[in-house]
Amino acid sequence: MKKMLFIMLIGLLLPALCNAQEKKEATPELLENLQLVEKPEAIPFRLQTGFNNITAREMMTLLAFLSSDNLEGRETGTRGYNTAAEYAVSLFSLWGLEPGGDAPKVVTGQQRQTGPEVQAVKSGRNYLQEVELKEAVETSASAGLEIVRPGGGVKRTLPFSQGIDFIFNSSLPVEVSAPLVFAGYGISEKSIAYDDLAAVDVKDRIVMILSEAPGKNDSASPFQKKEIKEKYFPAMPSPHGGPDYSKASAILKRGALAVLIVKNSLSESGDIHRDLLAQQEIRDDKPFLPDSRKRLLLPGSKPMP
Numbered sequence: 001m002k003k004m005l006f007i008m009l010i011g012l013l014l015p016a017l018c019n020a021q022e023k024k025e026a027t028p029e030l031l032e033n034l035q036l037v038e039k040p041e042a043i044p045f046r047l048q049t050g051f052n053n054i055t056a057r058e059m060m061t062l063l064a065f066l067s068s069d070n071l072e073g074r075e076t077g078t079r080g081y082n083t084a085a086e087y088a089v090s091l092f093s094l095w096g097l098e099p100g101g102d103a104p105k106v107v108t109g110q111q112r113q114t115g116p117e118v119q120a121v122k123s124g125r126n127y128l129q130e131v132e133l134k135e136a137v138e139t140s141a142s143a144g145l146e147i148v149r150p151g152g153g154v155k156r157t158l159p160f161s162q163g164i165d166f167i168f169n170s171s172l173p174v175e176v177s178a179p180l181v182f183a184g185y186g187i188s189e190k191s192i193a194y195d196d197l198a199a200v201d202v203k204d205r206i207v208m209i210l211s212e213a214p215g216k217n218d219s220a221s222p223f224q225k226k227e228i229k230e231k232y233f234p235a236m237p238s239p240h241g242g243p244d245y246s247k248a249s250a251i252l253k254r255g256a257l258a259v260l261i262v263k264n265s266l267s268e269s270g271d272i273h274r275d276l277l278a279q280q281e282i283r284d285d286k287p288f289l290p291d292s293r294k295r296l297l298l299p300g301s302k303p304m305p
Contacts (some may be wrong), residue, residue: 062091076296077133089127099127136295141168145180164273166260176258180206185213186247186259187232192222203255210243210264 043051065071065087071080092099103124143160162168184196186209196209213232215221223232233244248259 077135085128092127097127099125101129125303132299133296134299134301136297141166143168174208178204178206178257179209180260182208183251185210187213187253188250189228192225192228194222197251197254202251205256206258206260207249207251207256208260208262209247209259212264213243 066074066084071084074080074084102124102266131205141162143162143166145160147156148154160166181200181202181294183200183202186196186207188195188197200207213223215223216233218224223229234242244261248261251259
């Protein structure tokens with residue numbers, strides 16, 4: 001069986017902006033995350049000129065160019081990205097900032113430098129730092145399940161299609177073949193005497209678990225206790241992958257070769273096909289790239305577990 005760790009793609013929930021009138025009705029939770037300034041400090045004299053030049057008009061002028069369609073989204077390594085870098089370099093030079101980037105390259109023979117890298121000053125450096133990246137021009141995956149009855153009888157193969165049956169996201173090649181075990185929700189929570197892994201040997205196995213946790217809509221469930229509920233049913237998406245990724249990471253630490261996270265069909269958001277179609281939908285608030293699965297990585301990078 002060839003499988004890879006499934007990475008759950010979780011969207012970021014952006015907080016709504018409150019106007020002055022709405023701020024009066026801010027919740028205690030919101031106020032805890034705000035740093036209120038009771039008495040503004042005076043701007044030091046040596047910084048006043050620069051401070052007074054930071055205006056809404058100036059900011060809108062800069063952002064209007066950087067966000068224009070002419071820069072084509074500024075994806076790393078593209079023409080629009082280089083144009084934005086040259087624009088930033090010109091501004092830094094205009095403002096008299098001291099560069100701290102790479103030293104200028106040695107030019108020999110008929111070689112000639114062009115672009116922002118020639119913006120060197122007395123310090124012998126420019127405003128840019130060159131970073132080498134590798135590009136994965138193709139990322140695809142195949143997955144299949146082989147079922148063999150005890151005694152070597154009838155053999156059945158079930159193929160799965162990427163983008164239809166499962167989500168795959170990786171820049172490096174990986175192949176895994178091992179026996180498959182099912183471990184429920186993959187939760188080991190001693191505080192409520194719940195352990196899906198107690199009777200399951202996950203070492204050197206591919207472990208299949210359900211997403212989320214039991215008792216989502218059951219007020220009597222121990223998973224509805226305050227701390228447990230916040231852990232497995234967070235109100236806000238986590239930038240680190242959320243509860244499902246944490247469960248998979250804990251199982252991998254026990255020696256599992258791979259973890260398959262199956263969308264829980266009993267949950268309100270259990271329609272994986274609807275979620276997959278939503279990811280492929282073209283929206284105005286997301287960049288439209290000709291190859292949305294292109295990956296850039298640093299040389300020597302290791303694959304995710």
